[in-house]
Amino acid sequence: MMDTLNRQLSLMSGDGLHNLPAPMKAYINEKGLKIPLDNSPLQIFVKAKKKINDIFGEIEEYVKDTVEYMHEIEKDENIVNGDQVKETKEFVGKVHSIRDVLCRDHMKVAFFGRTSNGKSTVINAMLRDKILPSGIGHTTNCFLQVEGANTEEPYVVLEGSDDRCAIESVGQLAHALCKEKLSESSLVKIFWPKSRCGLLRDDVVFVDSPGVDVTPNLDEWIDKHCLDADVFVLVANAESTLMVTEKNFFHKVSTKLSKPNIFILNNRWDASASEPEFFDQVRKQHQERALDFLVKELKVCTQKEADERIFFTSAKEVLQTRMHDTKNTPLPVTDGFQTRLFEFQDFEKKFEECISISAVKTKFEQHSQRGKFIANQLRDILEGIYNDSLRLKEEKLKQRKELTDKINYTEQQLMIITQEMKKKIHNMVEDVEHRVSKALNEEIRRLSTLVDEFNLPFHSDSLVLNVYKKELHLHVETGLGSNLRARLSTALALNMEASQREMTERMETLIPDNRRVVNNVVVQRKQPFEILYRLNCDNLCADFHEDLEFRFSWGITTLIQRYAGSGASFLALKTERDDPHRGAVMPTTPTDAMDGRLAFRPSVAIDDWSLLSRLAIMGASSQGTMGCMLVAGFLFKTIGWRVVAVTGAIYSCLYLYERLTWTNKAKERSFKKQYVQHATRKLRMIVDLTSANCSHQVQQELSGTFARLCHLVDEATSEMDKQLRGLEGEVGGLERAGGKAKVLRNKANYLVHELELFEDAYLKLQHR
The missing domain is CATH 1.20.120 (Four Helix Bundle (Hemerythrin (Met), subunit A))
Structure with missing residues (x-):
């Protein structure tokens, strides 16, 4: 007993205070009674909760951005498929659910023990106010949950109802509960203003229970109220010892929870002051029984850890002392009070450290792992999209180059x-x-x-x-x-x-x-x-105008025209050019070669002809008779009449022959000859x-x-230009898709890193 007293009294000295661990220094003021809230171990949970909420806020925003990005590229089945889009959408609901749970998460401590062992009194002492009903007998007939509220006045909410039942004072609370006649497994939530209690400001929730000896229906209690508890406090009666009923309850808890955090608080230790001669023996007995129960029977902790989870105190004395500090009421002091007070404070310190670390681990470790799983899943999806977009981009660039080369x-x-x-x-x-x-x-x-x-x-x-x-x-x-x-x-x-x-x-x-x-x-x-x-x-x-009139081929005019040749033709053409207003031009197409006749215009003027030519022309004109007489006289005189007669006879025979042979067939031949000559000239043109x-x-x-x-x-x-423009658009789209996928992938790595930092900062505290 003296060793324990010396250990506790050393806490009050200055040297002892400086030798305390850092968390302990933060909770003891100059008098050793007040616990500051700023550096409380419970702030670890508060900060961890805020941190992980911030991280999941980023995760939620990130998942929404990813879903939006998936919808943007959903039409391109080459880089994303429907299953990936569906999987990504499912993460939205999952993250939202996690955020809802995180907002409701708190540190939960459940108090169990036999009836009248002082469970409610312990809670009141920790809350520094008489909130729960306490006293002699069976005062708590259902589960009471005390949590902080951002209101000025406390209120009560019954199970299955959202209606607030106002209470005027703490003393009326028991009467309100008893009036309702609730069942033993019912839960009544008491919302107490956070401004009145520091623990409630740190998201700590206290659950008081009826005595474990009240009903055998322990499994329902555990399933309904204990599975999410971070710390269990077994409030035992120091005047007796651990009972089978209490042990059975925690045996059932250990089968449903893996190594639950259990504190054993031997309450009413002030009764030892009346029997100081048995103090050490009784304490040792209770200590050994509790150690065997935690280490050997439940196997929830080691021998060293169990030594720090067994405490001997008087909750009633602590409550009276703390209410005296706030209300200046008389404080009764008994032997060993300071020792029991510091034992209770040590319990609170260990409890706060344990529940903070345990709550952070139990509440946030799974969420952190799920957050990393979601981020890693999205990162893998985005990594695949990024790689596929790069691959497709390279293919499209290759196609674009080939198409450009082909166009050129x-x-x-x-x-x-x-x-x-x-x-x-x-x-x-x-x-x-x-x-x-x-x-x-x-x-x-x-x-x-x-x-x-x-x-x-x-x-x-x-x-x-x-x-x-x-x-x-x-x-x-x-x-x-x-x-x-x-x-x-x-x-x-x-x-x-x-x-x-x-x-x-x-x-x-x-x-x-x-x-x-x-x-x-x-x-x-x-x-x-x-x-x-x-x-x-x-x-x-x-x-073409044909000339089908008969002309004697040995006539004077024909002969002159024949022998005049090209000169006569030239003069005829020259005269025609010089006087374009002359009468109609007669055809100049040659006649049949047999008679040598030419289409000839008799009115052509020729100046340089010989005398014989002129006489011939005169003979062919209106003075033909005179001309013929002159010619005939000239011939008779020159060559004699016999020659002239013979010549005339021959000439007449020729004329008669030609005239008789000028038939329709001869006319056709002459016509075709003239046509050939005319058509030849025209066709050559x-x-x-x-x-x-x-x-x-x-x-x-x-x-x-x-x-x-x-x-x-x-x-x-x-078509190739159109394809080229399409490829350029696809390349641009793949560049944008790949760039955004890379950004989102990197953000996933950032979020995973943030969660790893969170785990290093909060979830691995127990290893430090």
């Missing part, structure tokens, strides 16, 4: 092919122009053969002759066209087909496989290309025009084919 290659090749095709088309156009010109000239030289093949009945009547000429125009135009096609079409068609095939093959290399087409689709022609030779002989020979027209057709056909191919290439290029 297509444009360069298109320029090269365009230059080559332009040159090829130009060469082919020139070749076609040359071939058509050559072939047309050859056909013009063979025009007489073509005209001779025309065998429609001929008649010199004007109506019949007009129909004849129209049909002849059509025959010549058709024949020339057929001959030209026969000579050129096959070779030109083969060249055109080869050129178009080459264009198609060259251009198809620039078109994607899904847009490639065969040659006939590219050329878009149902029939092979064919050149149209537009000769239009009807209009070309519209000015349009050789260049026709060849140019044919070359233009070829140029249009080849240019059209190449233009259609270029259009297909342009469509393919436009």
Whole structure:
């Protein structure tokens, strides 16, 4: 007894105070009675609760940001799937539930023992006020939970109700509870103003219970009120010893909870003052029994830990002392009071340290682990999203580069092919122009053969002759066209087909496989290309006027015209140019070669002819009679009349012969000859025009084919440009998705680190 007294009294000395552990220094003032709240071990729980609430506030915000981010990228199934989005959404409810639990978490201490062992008195002494009913007999008939409230007045809430029952004073509390006639397992919550009690400000909740000897229904009590308790205080009666009923209760608790924190408080130790001779023996007996119960029977702590969880005190004395300090009431003092007071204070110190560490561990360790699990799960999901976005980004960048290179290659090749095709088309156009010109000239030289093949009945009547000429125009135009096609079409068609095939093959290399087409689709022609030779002989020979009048081939005018030759023709043309207002021009088409007649205009003025020519002209004019007489006289005088007679007879025979042979057939031959000469001259005038027209057709056909191919290439290029813009958008989206995933992943690492720091700071205190 003296050793214990010396140990407790040393606490009151200055040296003893400085030798206390840091937490103990914080609770004892100069008199050794008051416990400051600022540095209380219970503040560990308060600070830990605030810290973990702050962390989970960040986790909740982080989970919401992650869910929002998931919704943003949900449409891209390549980097996120529906299961990941669903899993992430589930974390919102989980974190919200954890936050709700954390807000309600508090340090809970449950007091158990037999009836009238002083459980309520111990709680009142710790709360420094008479809050719970106490006294002789069975005063607590149900579970009472005392917790702090941010109100000025206390109030009571019954189980299953939210109605507040106001109480006017602490003394009325017992009467209120008894009036309700509650069952033994019912819970009544007493909300006491935090301003009146320091312990309640530190989130400590006290649970008082009926005596464990009142009912055998201990399992219901444990399940309903004890599973979330951080510390159990067994209030025993120091005047007796631990009973089987008390032991059975804690045996049941130890089966439901892993190593519960149990303190054994031997109350009413003030009774030992009346029997000082048995003080040490009784204390030792109670100590050994309690140690065996904690260490050997329950196995909830070690021998050293059990020594610090067994206390001998008098709660009634402590309550009276503390109420005296606040109300200045008389304080009765008995032997050993200071020792029992310091024993109770030591119990409070150990209790506060234990419940703070235990509550932090039991309340927050699981939440911290769940918080790390959530953060790690989200980090893994975001890490996968980040890696997938990087992989997809690299793929898209590679595709973008390939597509950009393909577009540049297509444009360069298109320029090269365009230059080559332009040159090829130009060469082919020139070749076609040359071939058509050559072939047309050859056909013009063979025009007489073509005209001779025309065998429609001929008649010199004007109506019949007009129909004849129209049909002849059509025959010549058709024949020339057929001959030209026969000579050129096959070779030109083969060249055109080869050129178009080459264009198609060259251009198809620039078109994607899904847009490639065969040659006939590219050329878009149902029939092979064919050149149209537009000769239009009807209009070309519209000015043709035939001369079917009979003219003697040995007539004077004909002979003069024949021998005058080109000089006469030149003079005739010169006169015609000098006087454009002369009468209508007669046809100048030569007549049949057999008679040598020419279409001749008798009114042509010739100045330099010989005298004989002039006489001939005079003979052909209105003074022909006089001219003939002069000529006849001149001949008779010169060569004699016999020669003249013979010559005249021969001349007359020739004239008669020609006149008799001037039949319809001769007229047709003369007509065709005149037509051939006229058409030849006209056709030679349009050789260049026709060849140019044919070359233009070829140029249009080849240019059209190449233009259609270029259009297909342009469509393919436009499609690739569209794909390129789409890839750029996808790359930008993946960059944003990857960047945000990286930020959120790093934030997950930060939150895990914060929780690890929290565990180092609060959950590992017991190892320090």
